[in-house]
Structures are given as C-alpha cells and as structure tokens.
Amino acid sequence: MIKKMKTIALLICLSIFFFAELTPVSANTAYKTYTEDGYGNYVETQTAYTVSHTIVKFGDELFRQGSDLKIGKDGLIYVSDTGNQRIIVGNRNGELVRIIGEDVLTKPNGIFISEDDKLYVADEVEAKVFVFSLEGELLAEFGKPDSILFGKATTFVPEKVVVDRRDNLYIISRGNSNGIIQINANTGEFIGYFSPNRTVVTPLTIFRKAIFTDEQLSRMINMVPPTASNLNIDQKGLVYTVTQGERIETIKKLNMAGQNIIDMNAYDPFPASIDIGSLDNIFVASENGFIYEYTSEGNLLFVFGGRDNGRQRVGLFNKISALALDQHDQIYALDPEKNEIQIFQPTEFANLVHEALTLYQNGDYAASKGPWEEVIRLNSLFDFANLGLGQAYFKEESYEDALASFRLAKYKSGYSDSFWELRNKWMRENIINILYLVIIFVILKKVVSRFERKHQYWYRFKKKMDERYNLKLLKDLVFLKNFIRHPIDSFYSIKHENKTSVLSATIYMFVFFILYVLEKYYSGFIFRTVEEGEFAIVSDFFVFTGILLLVIVSNYLVSTINDGEGKFKHIYCGFIYSFAPYFIIKPFVIVISNVLTFNEVYLLQFANFFTHAWVAILLIVMIKEINDYSMRETFKVIFLTLFTILIGVLLIFIIYVLITQMLSFFVSIFNEGVYRVENG
Numbered sequence: 001m002i003k004k005m006k007t008i009a010l011l012i013c014l015s016i017f018f019f020a021e022l023t024p025v026s027a028n029t030a031y032k033t034y035t036e037d038g039y040g041n042y043v044e045t046q047t048a049y050t051v052s053h054t055i056v057k058f059g060d061e062l063f064r065q066g067s068d069l070k071i072g073k074d075g076l077i078y079v080s081d082t083g084n085q086r087i088i089v090g091n092r093n094g095e096l097v098r099i100i101g102e103d104v105l106t107k108p109n110g111i112f113i114s115e116d117d118k119l120y121v122a123d124e125v126e127a128k129v130f131v132f133s134l135e136g137e138l139l140a141e142f143g144k145p146d147s148i149l150f151g152k153a154t155t156f157v158p159e160k161v162v163v164d165r166r167d168n169l170y171i172i173s174r175g176n177s178n179g180i181i182q183i184n185a186n187t188g189e190f191i192g193y194f195s196p197n198r199t200v201v202t203p204l205t206i207f208r209k210a211i212f213t214d215e216q217l218s219r220m221i222n223m224v225p226p227t228a229s230n231l232n233i234d235q236k237g238l239v240y241t242v243t244q245g246e247r248i249e250t251i252k253k254l255n256m257a258g259q260n261i262i263d264m265n266a267y268d269p270f271p272a273s274i275d276i277g278s279l280d281n282i283f284v285a286s287e288n289g290f291i292y293e294y295t296s297e298g299n300l301l302f303v304f305g306g307r308d309n310g311r312q313r314v315g316l317f318n319k320i321s322a323l324a325l326d327q328h329d330q331i332y333a334l335d336p337e338k339n340e341i342q343i344f345q346p347t348e349f350a351n352l353v354h355e356a357l358t359l360y361q362n363g364d365y366a367a368s369k370g371p372w373e374e375v376i377r378l379n380s381l382f383d384f385a386n387l388g389l390g391q392a393y394f395k396e397e398s399y400e401d402a403l404a405s406f407r408l409a410k411y412k413s414g415y416s417d418s419f420w421e422l423r424n425k426w427m428r429e430n431i432i433n434i435l436y437l438v439i440i441f442v443i444l445k446k447v448v449s450r451f452e453r454k455h456q457y458w459y460r461f462k463k464k465m466d467e468r469y470n471l472k473l474l475k476d477l478v479f480l481k482n483f484i485r486h487p488i489d490s491f492y493s494i495k496h497e498n499k500t501s502v503l504s505a506t507i508y509m510f511v512f513f514i515l516y517v518l519e520k521y522y523s524g525f526i527f528r529t530v531e532e533g534e535f536a537i538v539s540d541f542f543v544f545t546g547i548l549l550l551v552i553v554s555n556y557l558v559s560t561i562n563d564g565e566g567k568f569k570h571i572y573c574g575f576i577y578s579f580a581p582y583f584i585i586k587p588f589v590i591v592i593s594n595v596l597t598f599n600e601v602y603l604l605q606f607a608n609f610f611t612h613a614w615v616a617i618l619l620i621v622m623i624k625e626i627n628d629y630s631m632r633e634t635f636k637v638i639f640l641t642l643f644t645i646l647i648g649v650l651l652i653f654i655i656y657v658l659i660t661q662m663l664s665f666f667v668s669i670f671n672e673g674v675y676r677v678e679n680g
Helices: 002-022 203-211 214-218 348-361 365-378 383-395 399-408 412-455 457-468 472-485 487-496 502-522 537-561 568-577 580-592 598-627 631-678
Strands: 033-036 042-045 049-055 068-071 077-081 086-090 096-100 108-113 118-123 128-133 138-142 158-163 168-173 180-184 190-194 230-233 239-242 251-254 271-276 282-286 290-294 300-305 322-325 331-335 340-346
Touching: 033 383, 068 108, 068 331, 077 108, 086 108, 118 158, 118 168, 128 158, 158 230, 168 230, 230 271, 239 271, 251 282, 271 322, 282 322, 340 348, 348 365, 348 383, 365 383, 383 399, 383 412, 399 412, 412 457, 412 598, 472 487, 472 502, 472 568, 472 580, 487 568, 487 598, 502 537, 502 568, 502 580, 537 568, 537 598, 537 631, 568 598, 580 598, 598 631
Parallel strands: 068 322, 108 158
Antiparallel strands: 033 042, 033 300, 049 340, 068 077, 077 086, 086 096, 108 118, 118 128, 128 138, 158 168, 168 180, 180 190, 230 239, 239 251, 271 282, 282 290, 290 300, 322 331, 331 340
C-alpha cells in the first residue's frame, strides 16, 4: 500500500513537472491582465507583469506626494518628492544616494534626465525650470520667456519638462492652451509653441455659439482646447504626450512637425504619465491605477493593475502620478497617496510576446513565426499574435497562411492585401478558362433566344398556364420589374388597376428582411459591420419590421390628415415596391462584396449610393402619385412623416421605461415578500 502511494506521488510530481513545461503558469496576482482583440474588446490573458518589490523610502527618507520619477542610466531612481520640496535619489534596494534642490525647490512637479546627464526640474510655484547636475549642483534656470511671441499676459506655470538632443526644452505650462512651450537651453530663447491640442467642436458647442453672447462664450471652459497633462521623448526625438478628456487625441506620438503619427483605439480617459520602452513600446499609466502597454504603432498589448479598495494589495494603486522604465523594461509606478513605488517585471509570457515583436521589427520574419505560434498556443484569444504571424507570412509571400491569420486577428486591411494577391494569382491561372466560359455562355444565350423566337415554346407554356390557372400572386410578384422601367405608370396601376396585393407586398417585405440579414452577416469579411459569429436574427426581425411598419403607418396617417387619396393598402404596397432597385441590385452587391478588396471599395460605395438614391426617388414619386400631391405638398408630407416618426420613437421609449420600472417595482415587492416569508 505504501509502495503504491509512493508510486502515485512520484507520478504526480512528474506530471506537474512536465505540465509546467507545456502550460503557462498564471501568476497569483491581485489584478487581471487584459489585451485587445481584433474587434476592440478587452479579453483576459496571461499575467504580463508581476510586482518584484516595492519601495516606500530611501534610507530613512519617506516620500510625500511624489509627482514624478525617472530612471538614470546607472539605474538610480529620481523621485520628485513634491510634498517635501526636493528631488530624492536612491537605488532599487531602497538605499538613499542623495537629495537634490532641497534649498531651491518649492513645488517640483516634473523631472527629466537629459542625454548629457543633466536633471531638469519643473517647479510650478517658482515658475521656473531648474537644471541640476546629477550630483545636485544647480547649473541653470529658465523663467517665463521674455518674448512678444510668448505673450505678456500668458502665464508660465511649468508642470512637466523634457529635453531633446539639441538641448531644446519642451515644457507643459498649466492652463496654457497654445501648446507645448519650446525654449533653447543654450540661449534661453523662446522658440515657439509645439503641437497645440485642438478645440473639440460638438453640436452643443455650435448651438452655444449661435445663441450665446461673446461674454457668455468667453466663460465657457470647453471652448478652450485642453492642455497636455504629461509628455516624454524617445531616442529618435519623437515627443509623446497624454491629455485627459473625452473626444480628443488622448495619446499622441508627434514627429518633428508636431503631427500625430499614431491612432489609438484603446486608451484611458485619465492618463497621468507616459514612457517608452526598449522596443519603442509605449507605456501609459492612468490616474485610476491602470498601466497600458502599446506597440510603437499604437496596438494595445497589455493592460493591468487597477484601483486598490483599501486592502493595500500589491499591484494595485490608490492613484498613479508617474511611470518610468529602466534599461531592462521593468516598470516603476509611483503612487502619491500610498507614497510608494511598485516595480513590475515582465513574465515569461510577456517576454515571449516581446521576443516575437523584436524579431518582426528587425525584419527577421521567419524567426518571429515560432514565438508568435507559441503565444497563440498559450492563448488563442491573443489576436495581436495572429496579426504578427499574418504579417510574417505576408512578408514571406505565403498569402494563404497570411489570409487565415489575418482573419483570426480580425485585421481587415491585411486580409484585403492577402486576398488581393491570391485573387490576382487565381486570375492569372484561370483567365483563359473564364474567357471560354463567357464565350460559351454568350453562344448558348443567342442559340436559346433564336430557338425561342422560332418556336415560342416558353411563350406558349406561359400562356397555357395563365389560361388554366389564375396566377394573380405570381403576376403581382413579377410586376416588380415595371417599377424599374415605368415607375409613374406602376404607381398608377397600384392605385387604379389593382396590380399588386397585400400578400405580394408582404412577401417582398420578407425578401427585404432576408437581403438585410444576408448583407449584415454574409457580406465579405472586410465589409462586414458585425463581429464574426454574431447572430441576432430574432431581434433583427423585430427591429426591422417595427421600423418599417412605423414609417409606413406614420406616412399613411400624415397623408390622410393632409387630404391624401391613397388607401393604406396602396401606401403599403407602394412603399414596399419602391424598393425594387434594392431587390434587384443588392443580391449582386452582397455576392461581389465577397470577392472585392479595399482597392475596389469605391465600386461597392457607388452601387450602394446608386441603389439608395434610386429608392429615395421612387419613394418620393410614390407619395406624390398615390396621394395625387404636388411636389410642394409631397415634401411637406415627407417632413411631417419624419417628425411623426420621431414622436413615435419617443413614445415607444417612454412606454418602455415605464414598463421596465413597473416590472422592477413588482419584482422588488415579490422579493421582499419572499424574504419576509422565509424569515418568518
């Protein structure tokens, strides 16, 4: 028995050993790590960074309201100890090295270490940027620029500062909406403003400008573009900024001309700090305690951390004021409320992602495939790995593999490029066969047409069937083609000759719905607007029919009030049959969308515009002819119909809210009754 127990224990140990080699170990952290899938949704992934240790003081010196930190080339940590009016320097073991500016600084907010080993400190109370040696000697100071271009009434409250290789200072001044202030460190000359943020123009802003006085507009806070909250600079001289607020470019990567060269979809509305890693990856910390890692192109790799709920858990924050990376890409995050620095180190999973990214960025596409495949094996939902793998395949001209990887990554641009290459290859290989098929089809069509003209078998068959059976429904359905050639006569036939029926119009309404579903879910992958695998046919049906009937009923009611001659049957049939171009053109558009790429997107855009414009014209003609209106009366009825639809939507919304509240009230009463019965 004991021998058997030992054998089982040995097998368990061996299985754990081998299993650990094959399966990623999820670190036991107080926070979760997420990445972004191809649709922009956050999905959980393996832990990317774990806390190696924390620092709460250097020697016996505690931090107080720290606002910034930087890591020197020698690995020393420089903290803007704002509450203690100094810069404190120590190492990662918590040992104090030196204190800088204790008798000079009042409220040091932002700090920066230049390439020539100088420490720049932005002091907002002193309204100066001080320059120290790394040993603490005061070398220079820069106050408010004495320049007409700067503006005499403009305040100078420096909060953050960075310096490029040409000794140009980039300073963020609180409340200065003109942009980032540039000063040459050698001459002290004001160079100008760099990359100001743009004013956010909303419909509400336009409305205010139309009705408010100049005095009222001058007091509107949101009329002034927001000032950047922090900035940094990389080895290439590219400036990075973060700005808090909504509907703005929160994270910018600025070239020498001050133009933003990245477009990020995933970001925090309250970014506090930004830094650049060794791979040119962008790291952003938010005030809420989250840390984001992006590639150099703005793709989100990881987001982790979060706000602590008072339990003082490692890896969570009350607030983050600053973030910095050392030469080993370890992340240092400063919490001004906990008064501590947490140091994060990358896990094996993050290192694997970085390894693949490094190989790809260095042009070693073949070597990058292995790490990307391993990342996918560890986490099949890590879409960026599929993106990287697809790009590697594309560079190797393995377009079929690239197509599959790009589809898994939901990367439509890469999918389009790969499909373009595969389609061109297929066309080159099959162009002769296609020409043969076209020639054969043309010949067969001419032979059949000549045979029919001579013998009229099809004509006699249709005539015989018409004499034997009363195919009214079939005739009503076929009557649709008349709306393409003679729309005015067709509407006259609906009203006076009973050429259509409610049944035929209802059948076409279902055809309309089927085409809507096919376009929504079965258009080409790159033109589809819904997530792959997402189906909501039932809700689509109720929304579709509800909107359609709301429009038809609204138009009928408005037309009746305005002396329209059309009956509900006429308006119902006329409305549905007005979509004749949609019924005829849309199937071809849906099919062709599966063989087009972004290079031919204009063809789809033109086809859709042409179809919608044609339908709109037919609807206008229908309202005019069915009700015997003039053009002026027609457009009046259209406007009133739109207004009625708006009222109907508001009424439905109010009813929905009332019903929801009533149900919630009854549920709460029921739960209260159950609780009282159970607790006697």
